[in-house]
Amino acid sequence: MELTGAEITVRCLAEEGVEFVFGYPGGAVLNIYDEIFKQDKFKHVLVRHEQAAVHGADGYARSSGKVGVALVTSGPGLTNAVTGIATAYMDSIPLVIISGQVPVPAIGMDAFQEVDTVGITRPCVKHNFLVKDIKDLATTIKKAFYIAATGRPGPVLVDIPKDITQQSHEFAYPETVTMRSYSPVVKGHSGQIKKAVQMLLEAKRPMIYAGGGVVLGNAAAQLTELTKLLGYPVTNTLMGLGAYPATDAQFLGMLGMHGTYEANMAMQHSDVLLAVGARFDDRVIGSPEHFARDARRIVHIDIDPSSISKRVKVDVPIVGDVGGVLDEMIKLIKAGKEKAEAKAITAWWTQIELWRAKNCLKYNHASPIIKPQFVVEKLWEVTGGDAFVTTDVGQHQMWAAQYYKFDQPRRWITSGGLGTMGFGLPAAMGVQLAHPGSDVACVTGESSIQMCIQELSTCKQYHLPLKIVNLNNRYMGMVRQWQEFFYGNRYAESYMDSLPDFVKLAEAYGHVGMKIEKPADVEPALREAFAMKERLVFMDFITDQTENVFPMVPGGKGISEMILAEEL
Amino acid sequence: MRHIISLLMENEAGALSRVAGLFSARGYNIESLTVAPTEDATLSRMTIVTRGSEDVIEQIIKQLNKLIDVVKILDLSDGSHIERELMLVKVRAFGKDREEMKRMAEIFRGRIIDVTEKTYTIELTGPGSKLDAFIEALDQSAILETVRTGASGIGRGDRILKV
Numbered sequence: 162m163e164l165t166g167a168e169i170t171v172r173c174l175a176e177e178g179v180e181f182v183f184g185y186p187g188g189a190v191l192n193i194y195d196e197i198f199k200q201d202k203f204k205h206v207l208v209r210h211e212q213a214a215v216h217g218a219d220g221y222a223r224s225s226g227k228v229g230v231a232l233v234t235s236g237p238g239l240t241n242a243v244t245g246i247a248t249a250y251m252d253s254i255p256l257v258i259i260s261g262q263v264p265v266p267a268i269g270m271d272a273f274q275e276v277d278t279v280g281i282t283r284p285c286v287k288h289n290f291l292v293k294d295i296k297d298l299a300t301t302i303k304k305a306f307y308i309a310a311t312g313r314p315g316p317v318l319v320d321i322p323k324d325i326t327q328q329s330h331e332f333a334y335p336e337t338v339t340m341r342s343y344s345p346v347v348k349g350h351s352g353q354i355k356k357a358v359q360m361l362l363e364a365k366r367p368m369i370y371a372g373g374g375v376v377l378g379n380a381a382a383q384l385t386e387l388t389k390l391l392g393y394p395v396t397n398t399l400m401g402l403g404a405y406p407a408t409d410a411q412f413l414g415m416l417g418m419h420g421t422y423e424a425n426m427a428m429q430h431s432d433v434l435l436a437v438g439a440r441f442d443d444r445v446i447g448s449p450e451h452f453a454r455d456a457r458r459i460v461h462i463d464i465d466p467s468s469i470s471k472r473v474k475v476d477v478p479i480v481g482d483v484g485g486v487l488d489e490m491i492k493l494i495k496a497g498k499e500k501a502e503a504k505a506i507t508a509w510w511t512q513i514e515l516w517r518a519k520n521c522l523k524y525n526h527a528s529p530i531i532k533p534q535f536v537v538e539k540l541w542e543v544t545g546g547d548a549f550v551t552t553d554v555g556q557h558q559m560w561a562a563q564y565y566k567f568d569q570p571r572r573w574i575t576s577g578g579l580g581t582m583g584f585g586l587p588a589a590m591g592v593q594l595a596h597p598g599s600d601v602a603c604v605t606g607e608s609s610i611q612m613c614i615q616e617l618s619t620c621k622q623y624h625l626p627l628k629i630v631n632l633n634n635r636y637m638g639m640v641r642q643w644q645e646f647f648y649g650n651r652y653a654e655s656y657m658d659s660l661p662d663f664v665k666l667a668e669a670y671g672h673v674g675m676k677i678e679k680p681a682d683v684e685p686a687l688r689e690a691f692a693m694k695e696r697l698v699f700m701d702f703i704t705d706q707t708e709n710v711f712p713m714v715p716g717g718k719g720i721s722e723m724i725l726a727e728e729l
Numbered sequence: 730m731r732h733i734i735s736l737l738m739e740n741e742a743g744a745l746s747r748v749a750g751l752f753s754a755r756g757y758n759i760e761s762l763t764v765a766p767t768e769d770a771t772l773s774r775m776t777i778v779t780r781g782s783e784d785v786i787e788q789i790i791k792q793l794n795k796l797i798d799v800v801k802i803l804d805l806s807d808g809s810h811i812e813r814e815l816m817l818v819k820v821r822a823f824g825k826d827r828e829e830m831k832r833m834a835e836i837f838r839g840r841i842i843d844v845t846e847k848t849y850t851i852e853l854t855g856p857g858s859k860l861d862a863f864i865e866a867l868d869q870s871a872i873l874e875t876v877r878t879g880a881s882g883i884g885r886g887d888r889i890l891k892v
């Protein structure tokens with residue numbers, strides 16, 4: 162049967178089992194919108210800004226493991242979406258973004274709302290396509306979903322000129338797709354895996370370091386099993402939180418710039434390091450030269466060969482699907498030998514417990530002003546550790562990472578790689594849509610939340626009962642912290658003046674607002690808010706303006722060179 | 730170290746910009762880059778000459794492999810290979826220089842492909858170093874214009890880059 166390009170587009174999305182399309186209409190996509198109007202296979206979520214469309218699709222993808230879909234118009238619609246696309250790219254999130262384009266004959270003529278979409282997005286997508294012939298449309302969309310979801314996932318953009326959406330062509334959705342230029346390696350090399358297991362069993366001071374790849378690769382169960390089997394200490398990166406249960410005794414907390422003392426020390430002093438789905442980035446290991454000062458042997462498992470030996474040389478590289486490789490390691494360990502250095506490992510744990518005893522995350526519980534850490538701790542208690550938590554970027558993000566103990570993967574939704582303020586609220590919308598009935602909290606700051614505040618309107622339209630936890634310190638806190646430490650207390654443009662009354666603002670959008678000023682009111686407020694299952698509640702917590710995030714590794718230093726709270 | 734990398738990629742619009750964009754975004758050096766379709770019109774073959782430490786070259790190859798349109802890559806420098814580059818040089822050729830220019834072209838096995846009363850255009854093929862040597866051997870003030878294609882390369886014997 163002959164269908165128009167617009168019909169084909171919509172049919173392809175339905176064939177892929179898409180549940181939600183986050184989007185915003187405009188001239189170039191009007192034909193597609195007309196077809197959306199006529200169908201009921203998926204729901205369209207109308208955001209208030211295209212950045213939020215992509216973040217919404219992103220939150221949906223991160224929390225569900227499925228591909229998120231966004232639809233934007235040409236020109237400004239696309240440029241607004243770029244921040245969202247780059248955010249997803251940096252964190253390897255599978256998305257398909259469909260953008261409208263001016264008609265093929267108008268391309269290159271500086272037509273109204275024309276931008277070089279493929280050119281603008283090229284450096285921040287896994288791949289992109291411009292569909293110039295309707296006969297390629299269906300296969301291109303099929304390829305887009307395939308590329309987005311396989312290998313190291315990422316956003317894929319399909320740019321569709323308006324005339325293509327009007328033309329007609331025979332429609333048959335391809336069942337499968339093969340591309341001679343793209344076949345991601347999935348199975349790790351058995352010889353390498355054997356070597357890795359051998360190395361792990363010979364370790365005296367072993368450490369397991371797991372990142373976002375474990376979450377993306379759905380390998381949390383395997384990581385947990387392997388870690389339990391070995392009895393070794395384990396840390397997660399910011400992106401990996403939830404990959405290993407945070408309440409378990411073998412978990413040393415997050416590592417990196419704001420990692421725990423014990424995780425960073427164990428990382429630096431380990432003699433055998435197992436890196437799984439992590440990439441040794443600058444926020445995690447600090448200076449690579451400092452990291453290399455202590456000799457250690459490294460096993461690195463990753464789906465992306467270019468992540469291996471990029472910043473740190475590794476001894477046993479294993480390219481492959483993380484879950485499959487871990488399964489094979491588990492099998493070998495179960496079948497094979499005992500650990501060679503049991504005594505040394507006991508001594509290693511003793512050392513780790515000494516580091517842990519520093520209690521590096523302690524803070525003043527007696528403060529008459531609300532401490533932000535206290536709010537996150539209470540949030541964890543009140544939600545039974547079972548909420549989905551999205552964040553924006555800044556101090557509140559780090560406190561959420563440090564004090565909310567995630568026991569499951571895909572519950573922690575944060576912009577790690579790009580560090581995008583404005584991510585939290587729209588991402589939470591996507592999470593809530595993917596998980597109706599679950600508690601979804603957005604931990605944010607008064608500066609970040611204003612970057613996509615308009616989405617409170619979207620939340621009203623779609624009845625998304627999010628719980629916004631605004632840690633309001635009247636500062637771009639993370640900026641202020643750097644200015645305090647490294648710029649002689651000169652707080653250049655980091656004070657957030659003329660803040661709105663967030664309670665009234667929430668109410669104006671049709672939601673519930675609360676302002677909380679005393680520590681004693683924190684828990685009752687949270688309980689009250691989470692009891693309102695049907696309502697979005699904006700909780701404005703007035704917190705200590707001068708609180709800083711500790712431990713902290715200053716930029717360019719080694720990870721064992723931390724500033725601790727007590728040292729100031 | 731200088732490396733010469735050959736790659737086959739889908740002959741799609743924008744494929745070249747993906748490679749060029751990768752090099753500029755990641756700060757890799759490009760000495761030369763040539764590209765043209767192969768006997769199979771759906772494939773383009775590219776030859777990139779670059780410089781970098783072994784670590785950098787390893788990253789370059791991994792990053793190139795990550796491009797969705799790239800089908801196959803071969804680092805020609807890993808084994809024995811042949812490199813050729815084409816140069817066209819327009820030189821001043823009158824008076825006593827005229828005979829000298831012709832002689833130089835012959836010595837380097839160049840061919841004179843265009844002649845005017847005052848100029849010769851010489852075509853020369855060979856490894857880059859031979860082209861450099863030719864330029865150096867000429868009286869610099871006699872060179873009016875040069876154009877070089879950048880290197881193309883192919884493996885020796887049965888080292889074959891093919892889909």
Ligand SMILES: Cc1ncc(C[n+]2csc(CCOP(=O)(O)OP(=O)(O)O)c2C)c(N)n1
Nearest residue numbers: 554555556557582606607608609637638639
């Ligand atoms: C879009 C964007 N612009 C600027 C920054 C730089 N930045 C990082 S943290 C931060 C301050 C965030 O302040 P707030 O949201 O109030 O959170 P707090 O640090 O106070 O918890 C800024 C400006 C960023 N990450 N993203």
